Amino acid sequence: MPLSEPAPRALSHSRHLELKAYERQDGLWDVEGHITDHTQNDYDMLDSRRTADQAMHDMWLRLTIDTDLVVQAAEAVMDVGAHGPCHLVAPNYSCLVGLKMGPGWNRAVRERLGGIKGCTHLNEMLAQMATTAMQSLFEVVGNIVDRPDGGRYLSPGLRNSCYAYAENSPYIRDYFPDFYQAD
Numbered sequence: 422m423p424l425s426e427p428a429p430r431a432l433s434h435s436r437h438l439e440l441k442a443y444e445r446q447d448g449l450w451d452v453e454g455h456i457t458d459h460t461q462n463d464y465d466m467l468d469s470r471r472t473a474d475q476a477m478h479d480m481w482l483r484l485t486i487d488t489d490l491v492v493q494a495a496e497a498v499m500d501v502g503a504h505g506p507c508h509l510v511a512p513n514y515s516c517l518v519g520l521k522m523g524p525g526w527n528r529a530v531r532e533r534l535g536g537i538k539g540c541t542h543l544n545e546m547l548a549q550m551a552t553t554a555m556q557s558l559f560e561v562v563g564n565i566v567d568r569p570d571g572g573r574y575l576s577p578g579l580r581n582s583c584y585a586y587a588e589n590s591p592y593i594r595d596y597f598p599d600f601y602q603a604d
Contacts, residue, residue: 434460440549442557445485449493452554454482454546468505476501482514482543486554488561490522497543510540522551523578575600 436458443451458478464471471477479501485494497514499507516533520526530547533539559565566574575586575597585592588602 432461434458438546438549440546440553442553444557448488450486450488450554450558452484452486452550452557454543454550454553456480456542456546458542466504477503478542480540480543480546482546482550484517484550484554486522488558490551490554490558490562492517492520492522494518497540499540502540507540510538513538514543517547522554526551572599573597 436456439455441453443453445451456478457476457480459476460471460473462473464473464477479499481496481498481500483494483496484492486492495514495517497511499511502508513534517530520529520533527548530539530544534544534547555562562576563574564576564579568574573596575593579586580600581587584590587593588600589604594601
């Protein structure tokens with residue numbers, strides 16, 4: 422179902438974020454993100470000028486992770502950054518190696534790459550990359566497992582992680598009764 426009919430308007434800016442996950446032949450997984458920004462008008466910056474048909478940002482990030490969601494390698498590339506020196510921050514993303522996606526991920530990213538240590542746009546993409554990884558490896562990491570007794574196991578990481586997985590939700594009541602907690 423689409424959103425309601427908007428008020429009359431004109432497009433000013435578009436951001437495209439594409440995230441993909443790949444299972445590698447060596448047992449690891451690659452999660453790749455690509456972000457582009459375009460404006461509808463020419464855009465003047467102190468150190469460059471972009472025409473409406475040129476990207477303001479065109480950036481890539483790849484995280485290689487294992488099935489424990491631990492980053493094994495990280496690579497950032499900036500085909501187009503907002504300013505001349507933006508691409509110089511790309512090597513800093515190797516500091517993500519060793520971090521585990523899950524609770525505390527965003528905080529750890531901010532600690533390692535926040536402020537002048539990273540790129541705002543790549544850092545924002547990292548939260549979505551973690552979600553993409555978790556969805557891609559959902560069954561591999563055993564978030565939901567059918568038990569021999571007919572019940573289902575629900576991983577602690579999913580419990581109370583959103584409205585549907587709240588221990589008092591109708592979804593948990595109907596599909597994971599062992600984990601249901603009435604109000």
